[in-house]
Amino acid sequence: MPAQTILFLAVLLLMSGLLQIVPGLTRPDIFFAVTVSPEFHGTSDARRILRKYRAIVWCSALAAIALELAAGMELAALLLQAAGFLWALVGAHASALAYAAAPGSVVEVDLAAPRERLPGGPIVAALPVLSLFALAIWATLHLDSLPERFPVHWGIHGADRWVTTTRTSIFGYLAVHACVCLLLVGLAWGLLNWSRRISTTGAGAAAERRFRMRIVQLLIVTAYLLTAPAWLAMFHVSSAAIDIWGLAMAAVIGAFVVAVMRSGQGGSRAVVNTGSALLGDRTPDACWKWGIVYINPSDPSILIEKRFGVGYTLNFGNRWTWVVLALLIVPLAAGLIFLR
Amino acid sequence: MILRIDLKSPVPVYRQIVDAVRILLVDGELHPGDSLPPVRRLALDLGVHFNTVAEAYRTLEEEGWLEIGRRSGARVVPRAVSKRYDPETGEAFERRLREIVAEVQARGLSRNRIARELRRLAEALERS
Numbered sequence: 117m118p119a120q121t122i123l124f125l126a127v128l129l130l131m132s133g134l135l136q137i138v139p140g141l142t143r144p145d146i147f148f149a150v151t152v153s154p155e156f157h158g159t160s161d162a163r164r165i166l167r168k169y170r171a172i173v174w175c176s177a178l179a180a181i182a183l184e185l186a187a188g189m190e191l192a193a194l195l196l197q198a199a200g201f202l203w204a205l206v207g208a209h210a211s212a213l214a215y216a217a218a219p220g221s222v223v224e225v226d227l228a229a230p231r232e233r234l235p236g237g238p239i240v241a242a243l244p245v246l247s248l249f250a251l252a253i254w255a256t257l258h259l260d261s262l263p264e265r266f267p268v269h270w271g272i273h274g275a276d277r278w279v280t281t282t283r284t285s286i287f288g289y290l291a292v293h294a295c296v297c298l299l300l301v302g303l304a305w306g307l308l309n310w311s312r313r314i315s316t317t318g319a320g321a322a323a324e325r326r327f328r329m330r331i332v333q334l335l336i337v338t339a340y341l342l343t344a345p346a347w348l349a350m351f352h353v354s355s356a357a358i359d360i361w362g363l364a365m366a367a368v369i370g371a372f373v374v375a376v377m378r379s380g381q382g383g384s385r386a387v388v389n390t391g392s393a394l395l396g397d398r399t400p401d402a403c404w405k406w407g408i409v410y411i412n413p414s415d416p417s418i419l420i421e422k423r424f425g426v427g428y429t430l431n432f433g434n435r436w437t438w439v440v441l442a443l444l445i446v447p448l449a450a451g452l453i454f455l456r
Numbered sequence: 457m458i459l460r461i462d463l464k465s466p467v468p469v470y471r472q473i474v475d476a477v478r479i480l481l482v483d484g485e486l487h488p489g490d491s492l493p494p495v496r497r498l499a500l501d502l503g504v505h506f507n508t509v510a511e512a513y514r515t516l517e518e519e520g521w522l523e524i525g526r527r528s529g530a531r532v533v534p535r536a537v538s539k540r541y542d543p544e545t546g547e548a549f550e551r552r553l554r555e556i557v558a559e560v561q562a563r564g565l566s567r568n569r570i571a572r573e574l575r576r577l578a579e580a581l582e583r584s
Contacts, residue, residue, distance in 0.1 A: 221462050223460070223461055223462075223463060223503060224458050224459065224460045224461075225459045225493075225501040225502055226459075227457045227458070227459050227477075227480070227493060228457040231493075231497075310500065311500065312500050312501055313501055316458065316501075317458065398503050399503075414505075416496075416499050416504070416505060417503070
């Protein structure tokens with residue numbers, strides 16, 4: 117069996133494994149994106165819904181593996197697994213709605229809660245972009261001494277895509293990196309300033325603050341790591357350096373996955389009692405379409421805690437969300453056009 | 457220092473914020489020099505529109521409790537209590553107290569419980 121096929125099958129199995137455990141990472145009063153009482157998770161009804169969801173996830177994974185082995189259709193196999201997952205999730209969400217608990221109408225906020233700031237301050241967050249700016253100036257001053265072409269993409273066997281060194285190509289390449297770094301730093305800032313804190317008191321609030329800060333740190337560290345290929349490309353370092361960079365990226369992402377699995381959504385697994393008697397995550401069940409898409413025009417938050425999975429999603433009912441989305445799509449589109 | 461509001465209450469949210477913050481100020485939980493969360497932060501955490509919180513802060517500023525700076529946010533300031541007796545204020549207080557008592561009585565709260573709460577409040581006022 118070719119190494120690429122083995123790698124692909126491993127990815128499919130890893131994805132299924134993650135989808136198996138994701139329902140257990142949500143807050144205790146959320147079940148398949150529906151507000152429930154925390155005791156509901158232990159009932160036979162909850163276990164039945166969970167069993168059905170997992171059965172569909174693994175059946176679709178097995179079907180995807182069979183498709184890959186029989187016909188070698190990677191894209192079709194991926195789509196099959198994704199469709200199976202969506203079917204399982206939408207079905208589980210619809211079943212869980214029958215057991216929905218009415219979330220309380222009382223909202224509480226700790227007026228003395230510490231203000232959240234970017235780790236190290238705005239200068240540390242802006243440094244990746246500033247370093248790319250410095251690199252652009254350096255490259256302009258040393259254009260004649262640069263090699264005729266520089267790498268813009270690396271695969272398993274090293275650099276596999278190159279572009280001719282011109283002022284436009286250098287600025288284009290560095291601009292793409294700068295846009296992606298800006299996006300990551302902007303998301304980190306947005307998480308601290310455009311998203312709601314749910315737990316207000318006690319250990320729950322402290323765990324949530326740690327969880328939020330961990331995500332912000334991940335975004336900032338990723339921005340730093342993403343500047344590395346630009347520097348490596350300009351200075352034509354050996355492929356071993358790229359390998360080390362790849363390992364560093366994998367280590368950071370791996371450490372983050374382990375950390376969030378231990379803490380759960382919003383740090384809810386880190387504490388037995390969240391410190392609040394209020395039910396739910398302060399978003400109405402009716403605003404969650406299929407349990408994954410949040411649309412609430414009256415909610416001022418742009419980023420909102422996911423109800424299925426760990427991390428944050430966008431409030432598509434807020435008009436500013438579309439501005440953020442445009443900022444996200446433009447650098448990606450520009451990058452794709454440039455790399456082609 | 458918890459601020460609680462009820463999104464289903466017939467009392468407007470901005471009024472609930474004003475009332476809750478004023479209780480914290482009068483009870484001495486908020487002192488001159490303390491900062492309140494910025495408008496945007498409090499609105500996000502409560503899940504209400506920015507203007508609702510801004511209006512509540514403006515009302516508290518007009519009453520002399522807060523000072524609102526463009527960059528520093530809302531800050532509690534020392535407030536001189538008027539020593540002059542205003543008969544209208546006294547009448548309004550009495551009317552509102554009667555309304556509240558009648559309302560909670562209509563919603564099933566016992567007379568003993570209401571009397572106990574009023575006594576507790578009166579004792580706290582005398583102590584302060």
